[in-house]
Amino acid sequence: MAYEKDNSKILSETxxxxxxxxxxxxxxxxxxxxxxxxxxxxxxxxxxxxxxxFIKEPxxxxxxxxxxxxxxxxxxxxxxxxxxxxxFTCQEDGDLASSGLSEIIHAANRGxxxxxxxxxxxxxxxxxxxxxxxxxxxxxPRLLTCSFGAADAxxxxxxxxxxxxxxxxxxxxxxxxxxxxxxxxAKKAIYNxxxxxxxxxxxSFVEVISPRAANDNDxxxxxxxxxxxxxVLEKFPVKTFKDxxxxxxx
Amino acid sequence: xxxxxxKGNEAIGEAAIxxxxxxxxxxxxxxxxxxxxxxxxxxxxVNGVFLQAENETAAIHMTYGAGSAGARVxxxxxSPGMSLxxxxxxHMAGAEIPCVIADIMRGGPxxxxxxxxxxDYWQAVKCGGHGDYRTIVFAPASVQEMIDMTISAFDYxxxxxxPVVILADGVLAQMMEPVxxxxxxxxxxxxxxxxxxNNFKEKKxxxxxxxxxxxxxxxEEHNWGLYQKYQVISDHFRKDKPELTYEEYLCEDADIILTxxxxxxxxxxxxxxxxxxxxxxxxxxxxxxxxPFPVEAFQQYAETASMFLAVEMSCGQMVEDxxxxxxxxxxxxxxxxxxxxxxxxxxxxxxxxxxxxxx
Numbered sequence: 001m002a003y004e005k006d007n008s009k010i011l012s013e014t015x016x017x018x019x020x021x022x023x024x025x026x027x028x029x030x031x032x033x034x035x036x037x038x039x040x041x042x043x044x045x046x047x048x049x050x051x052x053x054f055i056k057e058p059x060x061x062x063x064x065x066x067x068x069x070x071x072x073x074x075x076x077x078x079x080x081x082x083x084x085x086x087x088f089t090c091q092e093d094g095d096l097a098s099s100g101l102s103e104i105i106h107a108a109n110r111g112x113x114x115x116x117x118x119x120x121x122x123x124x125x126x127x128x129x130x131x132x133x134x135x136x137x138x139x140x141p142r143l144l145t146c147s148f149g150a151a152d153a154x155x156x157x158x159x160x161x162x163x164x165x166x167x168x169x170x171x172x173x174x175x176x177x178x179x180x181x182x183x184x185x186a187k188k189a190i191y192n193x194x195x196x197x198x199x200x201x202x203x204s205f206v207e208v209i210s211p212r213a214a215n216d217n218d219x220x221x222x223x224x225x226x227x228x229x230x231x232v233l234e235k236f237p238v239k240t241f242k243d244x245x246x247x248x249x250x
Numbered sequence: 251x252x253x254x255x256x257k258g259n260e261a262i263g264e265a266a267i268x269x270x271x272x273x274x275x276x277x278x279x280x281x282x283x284x285x286x287x288x289x290x291x292x293x294x295x296v297n298g299v300f301l302q303a304e305n306e307t308a309a310i311h312m313t314y315g316a317g318s319a320g321a322r323v324x325x326x327x328x329s330p331g332m333s334l335x336x337x338x339x340x341h342m343a344g345a346e347i348p349c350v351i352a353d354i355m356r357g358g359p360x361x362x363x364x365x366x367x368x369x370d371y372w373q374a375v376k377c378g379g380h381g382d383y384r385t386i387v388f389a390p391a392s393v394q395e396m397i398d399m400t401i402s403a404f405d406y407x408x409x410x411x412x413p414v415v416i417l418a419d420g421v422l423a424q425m426m427e428p429v430x431x432x433x434x435x436x437x438x439x440x441x442x443x444x445x446x447x448n449n450f451k452e453k454k455x456x457x458x459x460x461x462x463x464x465x466x467x468x469x470e471e472h473n474w475g476l477y478q479k480y481q482v483i484s485d486h487f488r489k490d491k492p493e494l495t496y497e498e499y500l501c502e503d504a505d506i507i508l509t510x511x512x513x514x515x516x517x518x519x520x521x522x523x524x525x526x527x528x529x530x531x532x533x534x535x536x537x538x539x540x541x542p543f544p545v546e547a548f549q550q551y552a553e554t555a556s557m558f559l560a561v562e563m564s565c566g567q568m569v570e571d572x573x574x575x576x577x578x579x580x581x582x583x584x585x586x587x588x589x590x591x592x593x594x595x596x597x598x599x600x601x602x603x604x605x606x607x608x609x
Contacts, residue, residue: 041450046315062446064318065460067341070311073303077315077323080273080299081439082447103311106304 022177022210026119026186030088033191034061037198039086046075046089069100072107075114086197088115093123097159104159111168111202115193118207120174122156122232160207164241171196171204172242178209178229182238189240192247201245209236253430258423259284261393262326262352262416263292265400270437271322271350272298275312277305279328280364281420282354286326306331310338310351317347318459320445322404322437326352328420329370330361333378339413340379343476344461348407350400351385352416354423355563357590365590366420368512371567374417375540382473384480386414387540389511393427395538401432402494408442410483417540419563421513421592484542496544497536500526504533506602507551509572510561511537513592518561520595521602530606540568548575555580559605561598562586 034043043061048068066074071089079087096104096118104116160172171193175186186208193204211228240248256264263285266274274289286302293300303309309325316323327335332353342349355370357363372378374387386406388399396418403414439445446457463469487495497515500522501507508518515536525532535551535558537544548558557580560569569584576582585601587593 042447044319044446060456062450062456063458063460064315064446065345065458065462066314067311067337070307070314070338073308073311074315074318076301076308077273077275077312077317078319078446079315080301080312081316081319081321081323085447102304103308106308 022119022208025177025183026090026117026208026210029187029190030090030117032187033194034086036191037086037194039194039198042084043086043088044078044082046071046078046087048091048095068095069098070103071095072100072103072112072114072116075116076107076110076112079112079114083113086115086194088117088194088197090117090119092119093121093156097157101157105163105166108163108169108203108205109166111170113197113200113202114204115197116203116205117190117193118159118205119210120156120159120207120236121210122236158236160205160239160241163205168203169205169242170202170244171240171247173205173240173248174207174209174236174238176209176229176233176238178225178233185238188248196245196247207236209233209238253428255426256393256397256429257284257426258393258396258418259354260288261396261429262400262418262423263288264431265397266322266324266350266404267292267296267298268397268432268434269322269401269404270435271324271404272296272437273316273321273323274299274325275301275303275309275316275323276325276327277303277309277331279306279331281356281366281423282326282328282352284423285352285354306334307337310335311341313349313351314338314342314345314347317342317349318345318446320439320442320448322348322350322408324350324352324404326354328354328356328364329358329367330356332370332373336373336379338379339377339385340381340383341461342413343377343379343383343385344381344472345459346411346476347413347459348411349413350403350407350416351413352400352418355417355419357588363590364420366422366424366513366563366592367588367590368419368514368563369565369567369588370417371540371562371564374415375543375568375571383476384483384541385412386410386483386542387417388414389417389538389540390422391512391515391536391538393422393425394429396422397429397431399538401435404437406483410479411444412479412483417512419512420590487539487542488546492544492546495537495539495542496547497534497538498547499534499536501533501535501551501555503531504551504554505531505556506605507533507535507555507558508561508598508602509535509537509548509558509568511540511568512563514561514563517593517595517598521598524595524599525602525606528603530602532602537568540571543571543575545575548572549577549579552576552579557605558582559602560584561593561601563590563592564588
């Protein structure tokens with residue numbers, strides 16, 4: 001159902017299913033960006049079911065909850081009706097890089113004037129209380145580990161590297177949130193991506209490397225986080241892959 | 251109003267424009283591809299958006315997005331593409347997003363062939379996606395009806411915030427007939443307060459479009475709400491607009507009532523006339539909406555006719571709804587051709603003749 005007002009209850013219900021602290025950081029950056037660019041009256045988000053954690057924010061954008069993998073197509077339809085709105089998507093890796101690989105590639109290939117935020121846990125479609133291939137379930141506080149190398153069937157693809165081969169995208173970057181400098185870079189990247197769209201420059205894409213807790217357990221120890229980032233950032237380096245308008249340059 | 255000669259596929263496209271549709275997302279697949287070709291040319295002429303999606307899955311979700319944003323939006327395909335649409339149709343029904351979907355049926359299952367068929371009845375009418383939902387299904391039998399029903403489809407999609415299906419076959423889509431085009435109507439996405447991107451400045455919080463209700467109590471409430479809406483739709487057609495749901499021909503004194511939808515109904519009219527000339531009292535009862543199904547029309551003639559014969563370009567799908575409508579009051583027989591074959595008036599007449607001999 002499309003609600004006209006007061007979605008806070010629904011969003012808070014949905015938020016109960018999100019156990020990743022990085023979401024709060026990412027949502028905070030998105031909301032800050034919208035406010036900085038004064039886009040409060042013109043922003044529409046397309047999110048997955050487990051990601052809608054805009055609760056407690058002073059501002060709620062219009063939101064569509066898209067089926068798994070389909071956010072770039074849904075966003076395309078919205079943007080073609082509302083070209084003066086800024087339309088962004090938020091998807092995790094199981095959503096974007098597994099179920100919806102076709103949709104993200106073709107939206108990028110069309111140069112659709114939308115902004116795609118990709119939360120990459122590098123777990124290859126593992127979500128909620130599922131476990132990566134090759135791991136056994138347990139009750140200990142732990143992260144879902146990056147599953148590449150665990151089996152031939154679980155090798156998370158490098159999405160920005162793939163999208164950077166296309167002609168139309170104007171901004172493709174990967175950021176992380178593990179240290180302060182990287183958080184600052186993430187803020188700049190998301191700001192750049194939204195600004196480019198608001199100037200009708202074309203498709204922008206920001207991948208955010210983000211660990212994910214297994215068993216919905218928040219009690220992840222620092223050692224595990226460091227090990228995760230060391231392993232994941234080696235394969236998925238923080239880097240800007242395409243910057244047609246040189247927005248990353250100081 | 252001027253009459254023009256139009257192909258069925260093109261008629262659906264022009265009717266969409268006349269209904270105020272300015273957004274189309276689709277993917278070519280015969281025998282509906284002319285619809286894309288027509289709108290690729292026509293929509294830019296009226297400042298509309300034509301987008302050839304990478305596949306049908308993307309097309310239906312672009313349709314979902316455009317409908318969520320308040321547009322009068324259409325997508326179309328032929329049978330295999332309609333299968334790919336089912337995911338999006340379920341989500342749109344759940345989120346109550348209006349849209350119009352044209353399915354130009356071809357032979358199946360699987361790739362089948364590109365010849366005309368009517369084997370998507372179950373998929374369209376019983377709903378091939380998951381969950382408790384319904385879609386209004388129009389079944390045109392002429393190029394003029396393709397226009398009239400497409401325009402009605404947009405009106406009903408908006409009125410009930412629900413996907414509406416135009417279920418036609420490859421013969422209707424490919425043939426040309428003279429048609430009258432009605433006057434165009436305007437539509438603006440800004441007329442829908444619930445739509446995404448609408449009335450930003452008036453709101454304290456955002457509009458929200460979703461089909462997810464994680465608490466089972468909420469989902470049950472939502473599902474019963476949908477069910478009540480479907481009852482309202484059904485009652486509207488039954489009580490207020492029965493003329494939109496069926497057409498009858500020589501049924502009053504008919505002993506045998508033939509029934510079929512789409513192009514088959516045209517053949518059946520010829521068969522009825524042939525029967526009458528041979529002294530067989532046959533009539534034709536043609537469903538124009540497949541959901542809601544014109545149950546009362548069948549029940550009415552259950553009192554007077556001695557039997558019914560359902561004819562389809564399938565191995566028998568609509569016949570099940572005819573049996574449900576009659577609820578055992580009179581025998582229901584079936585004759586069909588499958589795999590892309592259209593039954594001739596001659597072979598249908600022979601079938602009627604045999605049945606008449608049993609009487």
